[in-house]
Amino acid sequence: TGGRVVVVGGGFGGATAAKTLGSLDAGLNITLVEPKARYITCPGSNWLFAGLTDLLRLSVDYRTLTEYYGIDLVTDSVESIERERRQLRLTSGRMLAYDRLILSPGIAFNWDSIAGYTPEVAELFPHAWQAGPQTVLLARQLHAMRRGGVVLIVAPPDPYRCPPGPYERASMMACWLSRHNPRGKIIILDPKRGFSKQALFEAGWRRHYRYGEADGLIEWHSLADNPITQLDAQGRTVISDFGDRFSGDVINIIPAQTAATLAVAAGLTDAGGWCPVEPKTSRSLFDEFIHVIGDAAHFSPMPKSAFAANSEAKACAMAVIGLLREVEVPTPSWLNVCYSLITPEHGISVAGVYALDAAQSLVAVAGAGGLSSPAISGSAELEAGYARSVYRNLLKDSFG
Ligand code: FAD
Numbered sequence: 309t310g311g312r313v314v315v316v317g318g319g320f321g322g323a324t325a326a327k328t329l330g331s332l333d334a335g336l337n338i339t340l341v342e343p344k345a346r347y348i349t350c351p352g353s354n355w356l357f358a359g360l361t362d363l364l365r366l367s368v369d370y371r372t373l374t375e376y377y378g379i380d381l382v383t384d385s386v387e388s389i390e391r392e393r394r395q396l397r398l399t400s401g402r403m404l405a406y407d408r409l410i411l412s413p414g415i416a417f418n419w420d421s422i423a424g425y426t427p428e429v430a431e432l433f434p435h436a437w438q439a440g441p442q443t444v445l446l447a448r449q450l451h452a453m454r455r456g457g458v459v460l461i462v463a464p465p466d467p468y469r470c471p472p473g474p475y476e477r478a479s480m481m482a483c484w485l486s487r488h489n490p491r492g493k494i495i496i497l498d499p500k501r502g503f504s505k506q507a508l509f510e511a512g513w514r515r516h517y518r519y520g521e522a523d524g525l526i527e528w529h530s531l532a533d534n535p536i537t538q539l540d541a542q543g544r545t546v547i548s549d550f551g552d553r554f555s556g557d558v559i560n561i562i563p564a565q566t567a568a569t570l571a572v573a574a575g576l577t578d579a580g581g582w583c584p585v586e587p588k589t590s591r592s593l594f595d596e597f598i599h600v601i602g603d604a605a606h607f608s609p610m611p612k613s614a615f616a617a618n619s620e621a622k623a624c625a626m627a628v629i630g631l632l633r634e635v636e637v638p639t640p641s642w643l644n645v646c647y648s649l650i651t652p653e654h655g656i657s658v659a660g661v662y663a664l665d666a667a668q669s670l671v672a673v674a675g676a677g678g679l680s681s682p683a684i685s686g687s688a689e690l691e692a693g694y695a696r697s698v699y700r701n702l703l704k705d706s707f708g
Contacts, residue, residue, distance in 0.1 A: 311336055311632040314396060314406040316386050316570070318342030318370060320349075320614040321412030321602030324621035324706040330377030333629050338378065339404060341396070343385040345369065347707070350469070351614050352699050353439035354476045356447045358483040360652060363444060372708030386413075389574040391595055408628050410590075411576070411583075412602040412617065413568035414438070415469050418581070421564040422462070422546075424539040433541065433559045437469065449558045450481055456491035460556035462536045462546055463498040467582070468565045469603050469612045471504035472658070475528075476648035477560070479509070482517045482525040483651050496528045497546065497554060499535035504611070505648065505658055508680055512650035512688075536561075567604035574598075582606040587670040589627035589637055590620060599624050607642075609672050610662055615698075616644040618706050639664060641673070647695035655691030656680045 315326045326340045346367045355361045373379040384398040396404045434442035463474040478494050485492040513519030513526050538547040545555045566581030576583045583600040584593040592598045601624050602617035610616045623640035630637035642662040660677035
């Protein structure tokens with residue numbers, strides 16, 4: 309079939325969508341717009357804090373997509389979406405027309421959520437929630453921290469990219485401290501009452517990092533009724549709603565999030581800041597020619613993960629081809645698996661299968677997923693190996 313499909317964003321969602329379209333329908337005209345020549349994966353980026361990897365090993369390019377899947381790569385940013393004309397304005401000034409648009413532009417930060425925390429300040433107190441130079445900076449700050457120093461991690465409110473991410477980060481930081489700075493401490497200040505895989509994380513922290521003891525390497529505090537609302541950068545202190553102060557040698561603030569700026573500016577988000585979609589086709593509820601996948605989309609109860617973005621992208625590509633060919637769109641089911649490392653030899657996971665119910669809403673299939681348990685997933689050592697192989701497979705599956 310002919311048809312111009314433009315995919316915006318060359319992350320896990322966009323790359324998978326472009327690759328799937330290219331492998332299913334050679335007649336399509338597929339363009340991928342992404343400003344960066346190389347993509348650095350957030351999955352695996354927490355491993356940097358334990359000294360297990362580096363940015364080069366977390367980087368991937370688009371050569372396979374262009375050479376083997378016929379994707380036309382445009383290294384540019386989309387400035388705006390002219391929805392009535394079904395065209396995009398790129399930063400270079402170039403215009404790109406589409407019959408169907410797939411958006412996977414990821415997240416933006418809500419800079420109003422913590423007073424004093426701005427994009428400029430984040431260059432000194434990195435969030436490191438988009439893997440890249442900030443990840444390296446945060447790792448350097450951790451590795452250079454004074455003996456017995458304190459790392460503060462300010463976790464974000466739901467919903468956000470990678471629900472287990474802040475806690476895997478604390479684990480990997482503790483792994484480093486246990487070897488190089490054993491009197492150091494990581495304090496997680498959380499606006500939530502609980503978090504993903506909490507019982508598994510806490511059991512792992514007890515086993516490896518003296519969690520719950522006075523000299524433990526990790527402390528977790530729920531500040532659900534009194535969240536952090538302010539940063540005093542000069543004083544290296546974060547301040548809660550009621551004025552409680554917490555000082556740190558290293559401060560990692562992970563702000564509240566929304567869909568990427570492009571999606572917000574195009575009027576594709578709801579009051580919550582995310583793009584509502586019809587799950588079966590991932591079509592925007594606000595524009596029938598635009599599909600939104602990945603972190604930017606509201607795909608609850610699926611979490612915002614690379615694995616989920618990859619799964620959403622495959623279903624979306626099938627739907628786009630069905631709509632272009634004017635044939636029935638297949639009814640998909642979706643998958644998510646999220647692994648986290650507590651130590652290099654201790655992995656934990658959560659898995660889920662998702663499907664449409666009678667009302668065409670997305671629901672978790674009962675009994676089809678779950679958390680690590682020795683009976684199902686084998687040992688913690690095996691799961692640590694799976695964490696690495698799932699990462700490699702996901703990268704290969706998404707970027708070719
Ligand atoms: P992204 O990967 O963010 O890609 C969006 C792309 O769009 C970017 O490359 C950006 O340059 C581009 N873009 C944005 N705006 C424009 C524009 N205007 N024009 C053109 N291009 C644009 N997930 C897992 O499954 N497993 C894990 O182990 C895991 N670990 C994580 C650890 C950390 C520390 C973090 C932060 C995240 C982790 N995740 C993990 C989550 C995962 O990184 C995201 O869910 C995933 O990247 C979402 O993919 P996406 O395609 O929606 O967005």
